[in-house]
Amino acid sequence: MSEPTQTPRTEPFKAPVGTRDVLPPESARWQALIARFAGQVGRAGYGLVQSPMFEEIGVFARMGEGTDVVRKEMYDFLDKGERHLALRPEGTASVARAYVQHRPATPWKVWYAAPSFRYERPQAGRYRQHHQLGVEAIGSTDPDLDVEVIALLWDFYAGLGLRQVELVLNSMGTADDRRRYIDDIRTYLAAKLGELDPTDAEKVEGHPMRVLDSKRPVTIAAIADAPRITDRLSDEGVAHFERVQAGLRALGIPFRLEPRLVRGLDYYTHTTFEFVSHALDAAQSTIGGGGRYDGLVESLGGPSTPGIGFGSGIERVLLTCDAEGVFEAPEQRVDVFVVDTAGGDSARDLSVELRRAGIAAERAFDGRSMKSQMKSADRSGAAFVLIVGTDELADGTVTVRHMVGDHEQTRVERAAVVATVAALLSDLTLT
Numbered sequence: 472m473s474e475p476t477q478t479p480r481t482e483p484f485k486a487p488v489g490t491r492d493v494l495p496p497e498s499a500r501w502q503a504l505i506a507r508f509a510g511q512v513g514r515a516g517y518g519l520v521q522s523p524m525f526e527e528i529g530v531f532a533r534m535g536e537g538t539d540v541v542r543k544e545m546y547d548f549l550d551k552g553e554r555h556l557a558l559r560p561e562g563t564a565s566v567a568r569a570y571v572q573h574r575p576a577t578p579w580k581v582w583y584a585a586p587s588f589r590y591e592r593p594q595a596g597r598y599r600q601h602h603q604l605g606v607e608a609i610g611s612t613d614p615d616l617d618v619e620v621i622a623l624l625w626d627f628y629a630g631l632g633l634r635q636v637e638l639v640l641n642s643m644g645t646a647d648d649r650r651r652y653i654d655d656i657r658t659y660l661a662a663k664l665g666e667l668d669p670t671d672a673e674k675v676e677g678h679p680m681r682v683l684d685s686k687r688p689v690t691i692a693a694i695a696d697a698p699r700i701t702d703r704l705s706d707e708g709v710a711h712f713e714r715v716q717a718g719l720r721a722l723g724i725p726f727r728l729e730p731r732l733v734r735g736l737d738y739y740t741h742t743t744f745e746f747v748s749h750a751l752d753a754a755q756s757t758i759g760g761g762g763r764y765d766g767l768v769e770s771l772g773g774p775s776t777p778g779i780g781f782g783s784g785i786e787r788v789l790l791t792c793d794a795e796g797v798f799e800a801p802e803q804r805v806d807v808f809v810v811d812t813a814g815g816d817s818a819r820d821l822s823v824e825l826r827r828a829g830i831a832a833e834r835a836f837d838g839r840s841m842k843s844q845m846k847s848a849d850r851s852g853a854a855f856v857l858i859v860g861t862d863e864l865a866d867g868t869v870t871v872r873h874m875v876g877d878h879e880q881t882r883v884e885r886a887a888v889v890a891t892v893a894a895l896l897s898d899l900t901l902t
């Protein structure tokens with residue numbers, strides 16, 4: 472590998488194409504979203520899993536050799552030890568690999584909030600690094616687990632205030648059902664090759680199911696009478712799917728059956744689902760998706776073990792929140808701002824003492840003027856400003872100014888100021 476060149480740049484660096492920085496105050500919204508998700512899935516018994524951001528490439532190949540994610544979009548590379556690795560394009564394969572490696576007790580229920588990398592054509596809501604909130608539940612074939620997982624995501628969106636989200640549901644049946652259907656659909660499409668859009672025609676051999684959810688009008692017209700997977704499910708496939716639908720109905724979760732819902736990854740069996748936002752442009756309107764993957768763990772070298780989960784893109788969820796005008800960024804405010812015009816020692820010490828007492832405290836730097844420091848105090852949203860000028864310093868006091876209400880000011884002994892502020896703040900929260 473050649474050494475990086477050190478030619479001076481005329482242009483400043485920017486984040487790579489398809490990636491973005493998330494800065495305050497927007498990042499506070501991310502934090503709040505993740506905390507909400509963690510709380511909700513935590514109450515359902517899901518624990519946080521942290522897996523590496525890269526894996527041996529073979530882990531991801533199990534998502535389907537014919538899929539775009541594997542064929543075209545993988546960020547893969549050889550490391551300095553000549554290992555062929557890839558950045559994680561999604562969370563499920565890594566979690567399944569971790570299950571195989573550690574073999575925890577089942578059902579193993581975990582959640583993650585993690586970056587994923589796909590070399591896609593960037594556009595609004597489609598990035599090369601995106602972030603997924605997800606859960607995976609490994610070790611049970613019970614269709615009520617499918618219901619639990621879907622209900623978690625439905626309730627998460629509802630809790631954010633989203634109202635224009637639709638749940639779209641399908642079933643791939645058992646692994647055998649799926650295999651048989653792929654053969655049927657390949658035969659059906661092969662007879663229509665000339666009628667399909669050329670881009671879709673190319674997929675018939677390797678990934679025929681993907682043709683079913685083509686958005687190209689020529690293809691849509693040509694395959695109007697394509698066989699539906701849900702008409703061809705085995706008794707086991709039908710029974711599983713009916714129990715899932717009954718569960719969703721019992722919980723008051725509306726859904727639309729869509730036999731052409733084909734997810735972009737190959738590991739799905741039985742239940743598959745997507746959540747579509749009608750407040751977003753059609754191209755990026757899927758805000759979450761998932762399903763069962765009863766063969767994935769085995770394909771990664773583990774024992775035959777079922778699993779189900781979902782992933783939901785943080786960026787797309789927040790775009791949907793914007794479009795629906797819900798879940799605004801929480802206000803970032805501190806409790807106290809320390810203004811020091813007497814040399815800076817008080818600001819230095821008091822801000823740390825306050826924080827040690829659990830009080831959110833800010834201060835200014837660089838020996839700014841009283842006016843400038845008061846402006847920063849205003850902007851910080853602090854309920855109280857502690858002022859130390861030369862008078863206060865001389866008599867060992869601090870002026871406490873109330874920023875809400877009547878802007879009352881009192882002088883307090885320096886030694887008592889932290890306790891005084893703590894009491895004032897607890898009065899505020901009580902009123």
Ligand code: HAM
Pocket residue numbers: 560561562563564589591596597598599600601602603605606607735736757758759760761762763764779780781782783784785786787
């Ligand atoms: P996926 O449908 O490929 O499924 O991705 C899940 C979600 O991630 C999408 O619905 C979307 O919100 C978001 N997403 C995907 N790609 C991008 C992108 N390039 N830019 C922004 N957001 C994106 C999976 O990844 C499966 N692992 C889900 C799953 C979990 N299935 C079972 N368990």
